Amino acid sequence: MTQTDIAIIGGGVNGSSTGLELAKNGLNVTIIDKNFICRGASGVNAGTLTMHMTRAQLIPYAKKGWELWMNTSEWLSKEIEVEKKNGLCLAFTEDEEKLLIERSKVRKKYGADIKVISRKEAQRVDSNINPNIRCAAFCEMDGYVSANQTGYAYSKALKENKVNILENYSVSEIEYNNNKYVIVFENGEKLIASNLILATGVNLGKTLKFLQIDINIKCLPQQLIVSERMPKIMDTVITVANGKLSLKQFNNGTVLIGGGWPGIGNIEDNYTETKPENLIGNMMLACHAIPKLKNSRVARVWLGLEAETDDAMPIIGEIPNFKNAYVIGSIHSGYTSGPYMGKLLAEKILGKDVDLSLFDIKRFL
Amino acid sequence: MILINNKTKYDVIVIGAGPSGVSSAINCAKRGLKVLIVDSNHEAGGQIYRAPPKTYKSIPKNKLEENEIQKKMSIELKNYQIETAYNHTVWQVSPGFKVNAFNDFSTIQWETKSLIIATGTYEKIIPFEGWTIPGVIGLAACTVMLKSHHFIPSKKIILAGNGPLLILVAYYISKFGGKVDAIVDTCSKLDWIRSTLSLITNQKNFNDGIKWIFKIFLNRIPVHSNCKIEKAVEVDGGIKVKILNLKTGEYKNIFSETIAIGHGLTPSTDITRLLRAEHIYDEHKGGWIAKVDRFLRSSVNGVYLAGDGAGISGALAASDKGLLASTALLYDKKIISKKEFDTNTRKIKKKLDKYEVFAKAISKLNSIPKKLIENIHEDTIICRCEDITKKEILSAVDQGAKDINQIKSWTRLGMGPCQGRTCQYTASKIIAEYLNCEIENLGYLTGRSPIRPVPIDRVLGDFDYEKITKVEAAPL
Numbered sequence: 001m002t003q004t005d006i007a008i009i010g011g012g013v014n015g016s017s018t019g020l021e022l023a024k025n026g027l028n029v030t031i032i033d034k035n036f037i038c039r040g041a042s043g044v045n046a047g048t049l050t051m052h053m054t055r056a057q058l059i060p061y062a063k064k065g066w067e068l069w070m071n072t073s074e075w076l077s078k079e080i081e082v083e084k085k086n087g088l089c090l091a092f093t094e095d096e097e098k099l100l101i102e103r104s105k106v107r108k109k110y111g112a113d114i115k116v117i118s119r120k121e122a123q124r125v126d127s128n129i130n131p132n133i134r135c136a137a138f139c140e141m142d143g144y145v146s147a148n149q150t151g152y153a154y155s156k157a158l159k160e161n162k163v164n165i166l167e168n169y170s171v172s173e174i175e176y177n178n179n180k181y182v183i184v185f186e187n188g189e190k191l192i193a194s195n196l197i198l199a200t201g202v203n204l205g206k207t208l209k210f211l212q213i214d215i216n217i218k219c220l221p222q223q224l225i226v227s228e229r230m231p232k233i234m235d236t237v238i239t240v241a242n243g244k245l246s247l248k249q250f251n252n253g254t255v256l257i258g259g260g261w262p263g264i265g266n267i268e269d270n271y272t273e274t275k276p277e278n279l280i281g282n283m284m285l286a287c288h289a290i291p292k293l294k295n296s297r298v299a300r301v302w303l304g305l306e307a308e309t310d311d312a313m314p315i316i317g318e319i320p321n322f323k324n325a326y327v328i329g330s331i332h333s334g335y336t337s338g339p340y341m342g343k344l345l346a347e348k349i350l351g352k353d354v355d356l357s358l359f360d361i362k363r364f365l
Numbered sequence: 366m367i368l369i370n371n372k373t374k375y376d377v378i379v380i381g382a383g384p385s386g387v388s389s390a391i392n393c394a395k396r397g398l399k400v401l402i403v404d405s406n407h408e409a410g411g412q413i414y415r416a417p418p419k420t421y422k423s424i425p426k427n428k429l430e431e432n433e434i435q436k437k438m439s440i441e442l443k444n445y446q447i448e449t450a451y452n453h454t455v456w457q458v459s460p461g462f463k464v465n466a467f468n469d470f471s472t473i474q475w476e477t478k479s480l481i482i483a484t485g486t487y488e489k490i491i492p493f494e495g496w497t498i499p500g501v502i503g504l505a506a507c508t509v510m511l512k513s514h515h516f517i518p519s520k521k522i523i524l525a526g527n528g529p530l531l532i533l534v535a536y537y538i539s540k541f542g543g544k545v546d547a548i549v550d551t552c553s554k555l556d557w558i559r560s561t562l563s564l565i566t567n568q569k570n571f572n573d574g575i576k577w578i579f580k581i582f583l584n585r586i587p588v589h590s591n592c593k594i595e596k597a598v599e600v601d602g603g604i605k606v607k608i609l610n611l612k613t614g615e616y617k618n619i620f621s622e623t624i625a626i627g628h629g630l631t632p633s634t635d636i637t638r639l640l641r642a643e644h645i646y647d648e649h650k651g652g653w654i655a656k657v658d659r660f661l662r663s664s665v666n667g668v669y670l671a672g673d674g675a676g677i678s679g680a681l682a683a684s685d686k687g688l689l690a691s692t693a694l695l696y697d698k699k700i701i702s703k704k705e706f707d708t709n710t711r712k713i714k715k716k717l718d719k720y721e722v723f724a725k726a727i728s729k730l731n732s733i734p735k736k737l738i739e740n741i742h743e744d745t746i747i748c749r750c751e752d753i754t755k756k757e758i759l760s761a762v763d764q765g766a767k768d769i770n771q772i773k774s775w776t777r778l779g780m781g782p783c784q785g786r787t788c789q790y791t792a793s794k795i796i797a798e799y800l801n802c803e804i805e806n807l808g809y810l811t812g813r814s815p816i817r818p819v820p821i822d823r824v825l826g827d828f829d830y831e832k833i834t835k836v837e838a839a840p841l
Binding site: 039043093148152227243244273278280288296297298301312 | 387457459460463465472474617641703761764765766768770771774775777780781782784813814815818819821822824825828830833834836838839840841
């Protein structure tokens with residue numbers, strides 16, 4: 001039976017960021033994934049790093065996360081496409097204008113440097129947007145990361161920091177005795193850990209049941225659409241007032257359309273299926289925002305399973321009644337904050353004074 | 366929005382109007398089933414009997430037997446009053462089954478209880494340095510140009526790769542007045558002679574083959590056996606081609622205007638992968654194929670594979686495979702009795718067994734020598750949609766990527782418009798050789814919609830902003 005200081009179940013951005021930080025502080029870390037590092041929601045994410053879609057209360061965390069993403073060469077890898085872009089959040093109708101002003105105000109209160117600008121000003125920021133907007137919210141703190149590259153980047157960084165990676169390992173049981181965790185895998189192998197971190201994304205509800213904890217984690221099957229390569233048709237990250245669109249063009253010319261239009265999917269057999277009518281709605285909204293997109297072709301559609309708690313706020317921190325057991329996940333629009341949340345949890349484990357009360361799992365128990 | 370929701374529910378939708386699709390559609394229609402057959406071309410025929418372009422008022426000259434067969438297929442579908450949706454490209458199939466397709470104007474969705482997938486194959490090309498330069502085309506693509514469009518790609522051409530298409534294309538190029546500068550074949554002459562006994566089982570194709578070879582002799586076309594193209598570079602007025610003898614290691618330079626190259630065919634698995642059917646790897650049947658039972662039922666209830674989709678047996682066997690799949694469907698729907706099913710399938714299978722001998726011999730001539738993969742230079746592009754080289758693939762493997770989908774995610778291999786149809790075979794071979802493992806262990810690319818790129822304006826048309834489906838706002 002092998003032993004480790006820290007066992008992290010789930011090798012997505014949350015689990016991997018936590019593990020990386022702990023390993024850098026000299027701890028012996030093992031990351032376990034039923035598939036591969038960042039191959040679930042983390043690898044298929046839209047990768048938008050924006051304040052416009054972040055829940056207001058999470059803005060302070062998203063800002064820290066954004067800074068980490070913009071500095072990946074220092075703590076993660078040089079080989080990952082991260083771009084800083086201006087972010088424009090558009091309003092097309094009177095109602096949307098109201099919503100935009102109201103939401104921007106709240107986000108600003110929480111620290112986001114967002115200002116509402118006129119149509120003319122917005123066009124100066126990006127001349128490609130639909131000229132029929134009523135107004136836009138503008139934020140310089142925006143951009144994107146190429147999510148498909150996170151698997152490569154995290155794998156490499158974790159290995160360089162001597163993290164033990166167990167891929168294709170499914171957990172079948174977690175035993176807790178003498179303040180130690182015995183993780184039993186489906187293949188019969190076992191691992192003993194002094195500390196346990198659960199970071200299994202959409203499967204968190206299932207994983208927490210191993211510790212007899214029952215909370216509801218919703219599974220949101222989100223559709224993503226990518227165009228084939230195009231000449232440059234936009235230069236900003238575009239969102240809309242109600243938060244149901246994220247749009248950006250990567251350096252290779254492909255345009256990624258996201259925004260959380262649901263498809264079909266479940267965690268039982270990891271099945272996903274596209275919903276054509278929602279693809280069309282999502283594409284219409286995208287083409288309405290950037291009219292030139294209409295000349296393109298859709299190259300690929302895929303889905304990712306996003307986790308959400310009942311109040312759509314994260315659960316991060318200690319698991320009550322268990323010694324040295326922690327959870328991290330359901331970070332709504334969490335790609336931006338993810339690395340920072342991981343770092344925070346790592347600091348907490350390392351004994352630093354970190355306030356995670358906002359994300360306490362107790363609120364559901 | 367022009368998403369047309371067709372209210373008609375079909376008993377069967379046949380995707381692909383080649384010989385197997387047509388024969389299965391007719392077999393179902395004869396028994397009173399409501400059938401729709403869909404194809405992206407403007408008439409029935411598939412690849413082998415592909416209809417000439419719509420813009421052709423008449424076929425210029427050299428009318429071919431294939432053109433006659435093609436016409437008959439379209440007429441037969443009409444006679445049985447089978448609904449056709451030509452010019453429709455299928456882009457999404459979901460369980461249940463919903464088939465989504467687009468044409469020049471809109472996108473449409475049909476519903477059906479059963480599906481017959483008769484989407485045939487696409488060609489396999491093992492890359493070499495310079496295979497992406499203008500003037501390099503596929504051997505099968507060249508066949509379409511010749512047999513359906515009646516034109517030659519250029520006056521002078523080099524034919525490379527392996528298998529019977531080499532001699533077929535050489536024959537038609539000569540017939541249509543072109544000059545074949547060389548045939549570069551990875552097989553030896555002995556390989557061809559060895560296959561004779563098996564090939565003769567299919568008298569019709571064998572006779573054609575003899576006729577083609579005779580023409581090659583007559584026109585004194587140089588044949589370079591055991592050879593592959595090493596490198597092609599654009600030069601003034603054409604392409605300079607460096608060929609390598611895989612046995613002796615000797616190089617030779619040839620000059621020509623065009624290269625047509627192909628190494629056999631791979632079954633199209635886009636739809637079965639989308640439906641999450643089980644697949645198996647079978648090198649002799651063309652690579653990854655949908656797993657089927659003896660009567661061509663896939664692992665998904667109600668989905669049948671006609672034609673070459675579940676393993677390559679060739680055009681002549683295709684219509685019988687269509688019969689077999691549709692007979693299984695008729696039996697499953699309780700339209701024919703067990704007795705009728707047994708009698709009919711026994712008859713069809715007997716015929717098919719004969720074709721299998723022939724298909725096996727062809728597959729041997731199309732087999733990929735190990736050296737052909739080993740020999741690929743590390744800077745050669747493997748995924749031409751995303752410009753991913755062999756070196757980049759292997760570096761991802763070195764970093765710990767363990768399956769083909771992880772390679773896709775890390776390198777972008779297979780993320781372009783062709784969705785990996787062109788590169789999956791070679792990439793898998795390269796990785797399997799490097800890791801010294803079986804291709805099965807690497808898996809296959811997850812099926813993703815759309816299976817063909819969808820023009821956005823065609824799906825959306827003109828729309829009012831107010832008409833966009835309202836969705837609940839994200840929480841603040």
